[in-house]
Amino acid sequence: MSRQRLLLAALILALIAAFFAFDLGQYFQLEYFKARQAEIEDFRHANPLLAAGLFFLGYVVVAALSLPGAAIMSLAVGAIFGLAWGTVIVSFASSVGATLAFLLSRFLFREAVRGRFGDRLRAIDAGLDKEGALYLFALRLVPAFPFFVINLVMGLTRVRTWTFYWVSQIGMLPGTLVYVNAGTQLATLTSIRGLLSPALIGSFVLLGIFPLIAKRAVEALKSRRVLARWPRPSKFDRNLVVIGAGSAGLVASYIAAVVRAKVTLIEKHRMGGDCLNTGCVPSKALIKSARLIAQAKRAHEFGLKSIEVDFDFAEVMERVQRVIRTVEPHDSVARYTSLGVECIQGEAQITSPWTVEVRTADGARTLSTRSIVIAAGARPLVPPLPGLAEAGYLTSDTVWDLRTLPPRLVVLGGGPIGCELAQCFARLGSRVTQVEMLPRILIREDPEISEMVARQFREERIDVRVGYKAVRIVREEGEKVLICEHGGQEVRIPFDELLCAVGRVANTSGYGLEELGIGVSPARTVETNDYLETVYPNILACGDVAGPYQFTHTASHQAWYATVNALFGGVKRFRADYSVVPWATFTEPEVARVGLNETEAKEKNVAYDVTLYAIEDLDRAIADGERQGMVKVLTVPGRDRILGATIVGEHAGDLIAELIVAMKHGIGMNKILGTIHIYPTLAEATKMAAGNWKRAHAPQGMLRWAERFHAWKRG
Numbered sequence: 060m061s062r063q064r065l066l067l068a069a070l071i072l073a074l075i076a077a078f079f080a081f082d083l084g085q086y087f088q089l090e091y092f093k094a095r096q097a098e099i100e101d102f103r104h105a106n107p108l109l110a111a112g113l114f115f116l117g118y119v120v121v122a123a124l125s126l127p128g129a130a131i132m133s134l135a136v137g138a139i140f141g142l143a144w145g146t147v148i149v150s151f152a153s154s155v156g157a158t159l160a161f162l163l164s165r166f167l168f169r170e171a172v173r174g175r176f177g178d179r180l181r182a183i184d185a186g187l188d189k190e191g192a193l194y195l196f197a198l199r200l201v202p203a204f205p206f207f208v209i210n211l212v213m214g215l216t217r218v219r220t221w222t223f224y225w226v227s228q229i230g231m232l233p234g235t236l237v238y239v240n241a242g243t244q245l246a247t248l249t250s251i252r253g254l255l256s257p258a259l260i261g262s263f264v265l266l267g268i269f270p271l272i273a274k275r276a277v278e279a280l281k282s283r284r285v286l287a288r289w290p291r292p293s294k295f296d297r298n299l300v301v302i303g304a305g306s307a308g309l310v311a312s313y314i315a316a317v318v319r320a321k322v323t324l325i326e327k328h329r330m331g332g333d334c335l336n337t338g339c340v341p342s343k344a345l346i347k348s349a350r351l352i353a354q355a356k357r358a359h360e361f362g363l364k365s366i367e368v369d370f371d372f373a374e375v376m377e378r379v380q381r382v383i384r385t386v387e388p389h390d391s392v393a394r395y396t397s398l399g400v401e402c403i404q405g406e407a408q409i410t411s412p413w414t415v416e417v418r419t420a421d422g423a424r425t426l427s428t429r430s431i432v433i434a435a436g437a438r439p440l441v442p443p444l445p446g447l448a449e450a451g452y453l454t455s456d457t458v459w460d461l462r463t464l465p466p467r468l469v470v471l472g473g474g475p476i477g478c479e480l481a482q483c484f485a486r487l488g489s490r491v492t493q494v495e496m497l498p499r500i501l502i503r504e505d506p507e508i509s510e511m512v513a514r515q516f517r518e519e520r521i522d523v524r525v526g527y528k529a530v531r532i533v534r535e536e537g538e539k540v541l542i543c544e545h546g547g548q549e550v551r552i553p554f555d556e557l558l559c560a561v562g563r564v565a566n567t568s569g570y571g572l573e574e575l576g577i578g579v580s581p582a583r584t585v586e587t588n589d590y591l592e593t594v595y596p597n598i599l600a601c602g603d604v605a606g607p608y609q610f611t612h613t614a615s616h617q618a619w620y621a622t623v624n625a626l627f628g629g630v631k632r633f634r635a636d637y638s639v640v641p642w643a644t645f646t647e648p649e650v651a652r653v654g655l656n657e658t659e660a661k662e663k664n665v666a667y668d669v670t671l672y673a674i675e676d677l678d679r680a681i682a683d684g685e686r687q688g689m690v691k692v693l694t695v696p697g698r699d700r701i702l703g704a705t706i707v708g709e710h711a712g713d714l715i716a717e718l719i720v721a722m723k724h725g726i727g728m729n730k731i732l733g734t735i736h737i738y739p740t741l742a743e744a745t746k747m748a749a750g751n752w753k754r755a756h757a758p759q760g761m762l763r764w765a766e767r768f769h770a771w772k773r774g
C-alpha cells in the first residue's frame with residue numbers, strides 16, 4: 060500500500076476508533092433525539108440554514124465512514140425538518156456520503172483486492188457492464204443489502220462514480236421517504252425496528268427486481284418484434300436444422316438426436332468440415348511423418364550410427380489422405396443417420412427464422428424448423444497482397460493437394476497453423492522462410508515460449524523472419540519474389556510456393572444472414588449473445604463462425620450450449636462458459652496452454668505468482684532424449700489456486716489435461732502435489748512444478764519451529 064493510502068487508512072481508522080472510544084453512538088439513539096427534540100427544534104428555528112448544514116454534514120460523515128447511525132439521523136431529520144425538506148437533506152446527504160465511502164473503498168482497497176481476486180471481480184464487472192445501472196438500482200432498493208456494504212463493494216468494481224452517485228440517489232429515495240416520514244411521527248415511535256414491515260420490505264424487493272424483469276421483458280419483446288416480421292408456419296417439420304457438418308455442426312446434431320429432437324444436418328461440401336478434411340487431422344498426420352524424419356536425423360543421440368530415411372513426398376501426402384479416410388467414418392452420413400440425424404448433402408440458405416432452403420443435386424426444397432444452428436465454419440484469410448493472385452498461393456485448404464515438394468516455401472504467418480506447417484515442410488526437405496509481421500511467432504504465448512519454438516525452428520534451418528511485413532509479390536527473371544518491409548527497408552525473398560496462414564475468417568455471407576439482418580461482429584464472426592443466440596432467439600451459432608476461439612474442442616463445447624438453448628431455451632438457457640479454455644500448437648516443442656499466461660495477467664492487471672519447472676530435469680525426459688521444455692504455472696499470490704498454465708515439450712498437449720481438470724474443478728497445486736503420479740512418466744512434470752510451488756510457498760515460520768523441535772528432540 061502506498062504511503063498516501065496508509066495515511067488515509069490510518070486517519071479513517073482513528074476516526075472510527077474515536078467514534079467508539081468516545082461512545083458517540085449514544086447520540087445516534089432514538090431516546091437521545093426524543094429527549095433533545097425540543098432543544099434541537101429551537102436551534103433550527105433560530106438558525107434554519109446552519110441546522111440544515113450541520114445535519115447534512117453529520118449525515119455525510121456517518122455515511123462516508125460507514126458508521127452506524129444513518130437510520131436514526133434520517134428519523135431525526137424528518138422530525139426536525141418535516142417530510143419535504145427532510146427528504147431533500149437526507150437524500151442528498153446519504154448519496155454524497157455513500158459516494159465518498161465508495162471512493163474511499165476504491166482508493167484504499169481496489170488495487171489490492173483486484174490483485175488478489177481480480178478474476179472474480181471481472182465477472183461482477185462484466186455483469187455491471189451488461190446490466191449497467193440496473194444491478195446497482197436493484198441493490199439500492201432492496202433494504203436486505205446494508206447500504207454501507209454496497210458502497211464498499213461497488214468501490215472495488217469499475218462502475219463509474221457518476222453512475223454510482225445518481226443511481227444511489229434514485230435507488231435510495233423510497234427508503235429515505237419511509238424513514239423521513241416516520242421521523243415526522245417521532246413522538247409516537249418507540250423503536251426503529253418496526254419501521255420496515257415485511258410487506259414494505261417485500262414491496263421494495265419487488266421494486267428492486269422490477270427493472271431487471273422489465274429488461275428481460277423488453278428483450279423478449281424485441282425478439283418477438285424481429286420474429287413478427289416473418290410469417291410463422293402453423294407447424295414445423297423438425298425441431299432443429301443445423302447448417303454445416305464440421306466439428307460444431309456434428310456435435311450439435313448429435314446432441315439434438317440424443318434428446319430425441321427431429322434434427323436435419325445440411326452440409327454442402329464434405330462431412331467432417333475443416334478439422335477432418337483440411338485441418339486437425341491432415342496436419343497431425345503430416346506432423347507425424349515429418350517428425351519421424353526429424354527423429355531419424357537424431358539417431359546418433361540414441362546410440363545408433365544412423366537411420367537412412369528414404370521417402371517420396373507424394374506418398375507422405377497420400378498417407379495423409381489415408382488417415383483422413385480412416386477417420387472419415389466417425390463423421391459420415393451413415394454414422395449420423397444411424398444416430399437419428401437426417402443428413403442432407405446440399406447448400407443451405409436461411410429464408411426466414413423458421414425456414415431453410417436446401418439446394419441439392421435433385422433441386423431445391425424448403426424445410427420448416429423451430430430452431431436453426433449455424434455452424435458454417437471459417438475459411439483461410441487471403442491478404443490483399445498485390446501480385447499474390449497472379450503468382451498463385453496455397454492455403455490450409457489446398458496445401459493437401461500438393462504432390463511435389465516445393466524446394467523453397469514461404470509460409471506467411473507465425474500463428475499455430477503457420478508454425479506447424481512451416482516445421483513439417485522444413486523437415487520434409489523444403490527450404491522454408493517463415494514471414495511474420497509481429498515481433499515474434501506464436502504471439503499469443505509468452506515471449507520466452509515463442510523464443511523456445513523459434514530457437515528450435517532456427518536449429519532446423521527454418522528462416523524465421525519476424526517484424527517482416529509482406530507488401531507485394533513480383534516476378535523477377537521468371538522467379539517469384541516476395542517483397543517485405545523490414546526496418547524501413549525492402550527485403551526480397553524468392554520462393555517457389557507461398558502458403559498463406561495469416562488467419563481464418565468466418566463464413567458469414569451467402570446463406571441468408573444479410574437478408575435476415577443477422578449482424579456480423581467487429582471480429583467478423585456471426586454476432587451472438589452470451590447464449591449464442593443471434594438477434595433471432597431461435598437462430599444460434601457455434602464454432603468458428605461464432606468465435607471467439609477457432610478450435611475443434613471449443614466448437615464442440617459451444618455446440619452443446621447452442622443446441623440446448625435452441626431446443627430448451629424457452630425453459631432454461633445456458634450461458635456459454637469460457638472460464639477454462641485450453642489449446643495446443645503441435646510443433647516440436649509442443650506448446651499447450653490453459654487459462655492465463657504471464658503476458659495476459661499483466662495486461663489484465665491480475666496479480667500472480669509464477670512457478671517454473673524445467674523438463675530437462677525430469678528422469679523420463681532424460682531417458683527419452685526429449686529434455687526440451689518447461690511447465691509454467693500462474694497461481695493466485697500466496698494461494699495454490701491456478702490461474703493458468705503453459706507446458707512446452709514432448710506431449711505438452713496431453714500433459715496439460717491434468718491442469719485443465721485442476722482449473723475447471725478448483726483443484727490447487729497442493730492437491731496435485733498430493734496425487735501419486737506414475738514414475739517415470741512425463742506427467743510427473745506437473746507434480747514437479749507443484750513441488751516447486753510448495754517449496755516457494757513453504758511456511759517459513761512453521762519450519763523454524765520444526766527445526767527447533769527437532770533440535771530439542773536430539774537433546
Ligand SMILES: Cc1cc2nc3c(=O)[nH]c(=O)nc-3n(C[C@H](O)[C@H](O)[C@H](O)COP(=O)(O)OP(=O)(O)OC[C@H]3O[C@@H](n4cnc5c(N)ncnc54)[C@H](O)[C@@H]3O)c2cc1C
Pocket residue numbers: 302303304305306307308325326327328329330331332333334335337338339340342405406407408434435436437455476566569570601602603604609610611612613614645
Ligand atoms: C491446418 C489446420 C490445423 C488445425 N489444427 C487444429 C488442432 O490441432 N486442434 C484444434 O482444436 N483445431 C484445429 N484447427 C481448427 C479446427 O479445424 C476448426 O476450429 C474446426 O474445424 C471448426 O469447426 P466448425 O464446425 O466451426 O467449422 P468447419 O469445420 O469449417 O465446418 C463448417 C462446415 O459448414 C459447411 N457449410 C458452410 N456453409 C454452408 C451452407 N450454406 N450450407 C451447407 N453447409 C455449409 C462447410 O462446408 C463446412 O463443412 C485447425 C485448422 C486448420 C486449418
